[in-house]
Amino acid sequence: SSCFYLLWVATSVAASRAGTDPAKTADSVPDLKRLFRETVGSTYYRSNPVEAVRYVRSKAVFARHRATPDEILAELGFDVLDARAGLDHWSDDLDRMMHDVEKVTGSDVDQGSMALDGALLLYGLVRCVKPEVMIETGVASGFSTAFAGAALLENGSGRLISVDLPPQEGKIDDGGYFDWVSRPVGWAIPDRIREELGERHTLVLEDAKTSLPRLLEEFGTIDMFVHDDLHTPDHMRWEFELVWPHLRPGGVVMSDDVNQGWLDFAAGKNLSTQASMNTSRLSAVRKALSAG
Numbered sequence: 094s095s096c097f098y099l100l101w102v103a104t105s106v107a108a109s110r111a112g113t114d115p116a117k118t119a120d121s122v123p124d125l126k127r128l129f130r131e132t133v134g135s136t137y138y139r140s141n142p143v144e145a146v147r148y149v150r151s152k153a154v155f156a157r158h159r160a161t162p163d164e165i166l167a168e169l170g171f172d173v174l175d176a177r178a179g180l181d182h183w184s185d186d187l188d189r190m191m192h193d194v195e196k197v198t199g200s201d202v203d204q205g206s207m208a209l210d211g212a213l214l215l216y217g218l219v220r221c222v223k224p225e226v227m228i229e230t231g232v233a234s235g236f237s238t239a240f241a242g243a244a245l246l247e248n249g250s251g252r253l254i255s256v257d258l259p260p261q262e263g264k265i266d267d268g269g270y271f272d273w274v275s276r277p278v279g280w281a282i283p284d285r286i287r288e289e290l291g292e293r294h295t296l297v298l299e300d301a302k303t304s305l306p307r308l309l310e311e312f313g314t315i316d317m318f319v320h321d322d323l324h325t326p327d328h329m330r331w332e333f334e335l336v337w338p339h340l341r342p343g344g345v346v347m348s349d350d351v352n353q354g355w356l357d358f359a360a361g362k363n364l365s366t367q368a369s370m371n372t373s374r375l376s377a378v379r380k381a382l383s384a385g
Contacts, residue, residue, distance in 0.1 A: 176217030179247035211375035219244030224316030231321030326354030
């Protein structure tokens with residue numbers, strides 16, 4: 094189809110710009126098999142071939158700017174040792190959770206888990222930002238919620254509001270599919286983290302399109318926002334632009350599965366260098382400490 098042809102051409106161009114052979118691009122551009130799964134499996138990209146090409150280009154950018162969690166933390170102006178503090182207190186709980194999620198994740202069912210290096214970056218950012226109000230969109234098994242929750246417990250204060258869709262059948266527009274029926278939203282969050290957070294954690298089972306504007310109006314100012322729900326560029330740009338005016342100076346916006354929507358948003362805020370750095374396609378930008 095024309096969509097397949099555009100994807101192949103865009104991948105070849107990205108490879109040539111990176112100085113690589115299109116047939117040997119594992120370190121510079123996206124894996125073609127995974128790329129087709131992420132685009133052809135998505136109703137959004139199938140109906141938006143131009144956005145599919147932009148998606149390929151963005152993946153090439155991210156492939157060229159891979160970084161470690163420590164490098165990203167340093168780029169954002171945070172102390173790496175502060176970011177790691179206290180993680181060992183939760184290692185057993187988090188290890189068991191990762192094992193539980195891995196056991197039930199298969200080729201047909203996704204549990205929505207971040208890569209481990211991304212989860213470690215999330216923990217470090219929460220430890221450094223020390224948010225009093227933090228909002229995340231996208232919960233799934235609760236993998237990211239657990240790492241954020243452990244960091245909040247180490248901080249000694251701060252609330253986490255987690256937003257996800259009510260349980261539903263079938264794939265969502267970005268091609269994701271979750272086992273909602275047998276395993277509820279947040280099922281993998283370790284009991285100790287869930288219990289110790291208590292009322293400091295709120296789960297909102299509602300579309301972000303309606304819940305996020307209401308929450309931002311309720312809190313006025315937030316300290317940290319994490320996107321991990323619908324990964325279409327239009328939706329991502331909408332979330333980031335909506336959140337940004339409510340983010341305090343020095344606050345952080347973080348996104349999993351970054352794409353062209355993330356790069357577009359960051360370019361408009363003069364934060365392209367921060368936004369291109371990523372670990373397993375998870376990236377973060379920090380608002381300037383001065384107002385603006």
